[in-house]
Amino acid sequence: MNDPLRTALAELLDGLPPTEVAAAVDRLIANYRGATPTDAPILRNRADVAAYAAYRMPATFAAVRSALAAFADALPDFTPGSHVDVGGGTGAATWAVSATWDGTRPVTVLDWAEPALDLGRQIAAAHPPLADARWQRARIGSGLALESTDLVTVSYVLNELTEADRTALADAAAAAAQCVVIVEAGTPAGYNRVIEARDRLVRAGFRVAAPCPHSAACPIVPGQDWCHFSARVGRSSLHRQIKGGSLAYEDEKFSYVAATRLPAEPAPARVVRRPQIRKGQVLLDLCEADERLSRTTVTKRHGDLYKAARDADWGDAWPPHDSLS
Missing domain, CATH: 3.40.50.150 (Vaccinia Virus protein VP39)
Structure with a gap:
């Protein structure tokens, strides 16, 4: 508050x-x-x-x-x-x-x-x-x-x-x-x-x-x-x-x-459950722009994206904006 x-x-x-x-x-x-x-x-x-x-x-x-x-x-x-x-x-x-x-x-x-x-x-x-x-x-x-x-x-x-x-x-x-x-x-x-x-x-x-x-x-x-x-x-x-x-x-x-009614830029996907952090990987449940629900696994080999996944929270846009640049 x-x-x-x-x-x-x-x-x-x-x-x-x-x-x-x-x-x-x-x-x-x-x-x-x-x-x-x-x-x-x-x-x-x-x-x-x-x-x-x-x-x-x-x-x-x-x-x-x-x-x-x-x-x-x-x-x-x-x-x-x-x-x-x-x-x-x-x-x-x-x-x-x-x-x-x-x-x-x-x-x-x-x-x-x-x-x-x-x-x-x-x-x-x-x-x-x-x-x-x-x-x-x-x-x-x-x-x-x-x-x-x-x-x-x-x-x-x-x-x-x-x-x-x-x-x-x-x-x-x-x-x-x-x-x-x-x-x-x-x-x-x-x-x-x-x-x-x-x-x-x-x-x-x-x-x-x-x-x-x-x-x-x-x-x-x-x-x-x-x-x-x-x-x-x-x-x-x-x-x-x-x-x-x-x-x-x-x-x-x-x-x-x-x-x-205005031009908008919705998130590419949205984290719709609390991320599950496991050894060397993060499981993200996503609602995606292609109108489906999916589970994505992000591992250490994904580099900066893995760091972003560890910081991701329930409700966040995915991937984060800085990873799209």
């Missing part, structure tokens, strides 16, 4: 009774892991929003930041001139965008939960890239009309919507934006929701910039596997206390798609 957001959250949570926040976290965990009601916002009051900020905002930031980094690699000359964060809640994705691209831009955060918008506005006020952001209450789904923008982000929102509302949201994003980045939980169900949205964006004329090296159908057989990645999340002492853990970090699993 970047330092400005860590500082803002520390100030927000300072003085809050951990037991009270932990109770709200337990309810949120039940919602995020199970069936989520669609007739009322998950974040209903200040206690819920504070719990969300402690429990989910750092992980959401890390996942979206990771997806945006891959997207930025595919569009190295692109900097969004405007950004709409749909279902943005307390604004984790807006912080991730400001951490990815320098400068300021018009930012609009849309969410149904007024307490989340209020808190997001509060913690963003002292952060210059977000100080002038608009925090606007809106129902997410059917009937949503988005203003034209360079970038739309939708993070951990599709799980809260009906199938009809998910379809409407994907279509609204495609109609309004040059670029769309959608992030969901790294579960089979989260991956399926991402694929649904990916398919609609491609049919609307978008090309996939990341993580896929192509815009054709995903080669994963439905029901047999799912595509997801991992982002390392630093945890504050209060965060560890609320979540009952002792480690200084956790790994957030997520699925995503980043699509654009």
Whole structure:
């Protein structure tokens, strides 16, 4: 998590009774892991929003930041001139965008939960890239009309919507934006929701910039596997206390798609599993530009490529850019 957001959250949570926040976290965990009601916002009051900020905002930031980094690699000359964060809640994705691209831009955060918008506005006020952001209450789904923008982000929102509302949201994003980045939980169900949205964006004329090296159908057989990645999340002492853990970090699993109407340079291939390092060799599971999944073995005889393979991480482009020059 970047330092400005860590500082803002520390100030927000300072003085809050951990037991009270932990109770709200337990309810949120039940919602995020199970069936989520669609007739009322998950974040209903200040206690819920504070719990969300402690429990989910750092992980959401890390996942979206990771997806945006891959997207930025595919569009190295692109900097969004405007950004709409749909279902943005307390604004984790807006912080991730400001951490990815320098400068300021018009930012609009849309969410149904007024307490989340209020808190997001509060913690963003002292952060210059977000100080002038608009925090606007809106129902997410059917009937949503988005203003034209360079970038739309939708993070951990599709799980809260009906199938009809998910379809409407994907279509609204495609109609309004040059670029769309959608992030969901790294579960089979989260991956399926991402694929649904990916398919609609491609049919609307978008090309996939990341993580896929192509815009054709995903080669994963439905029901047999799912595509997801991992982002390392630093945890504050209060965060560890609320979540009952002792480690200084956790790994957030997520699925995503980043699509654009602009010229893009997707990765030649993407590492889709944690690399397996063995004596004198590295095994890489790849999704490749020819629309297939493969396993590549890189050995010491490959020289610099072997060194790159030992440094490769889950989610990285392959081969690394410097090996292509």
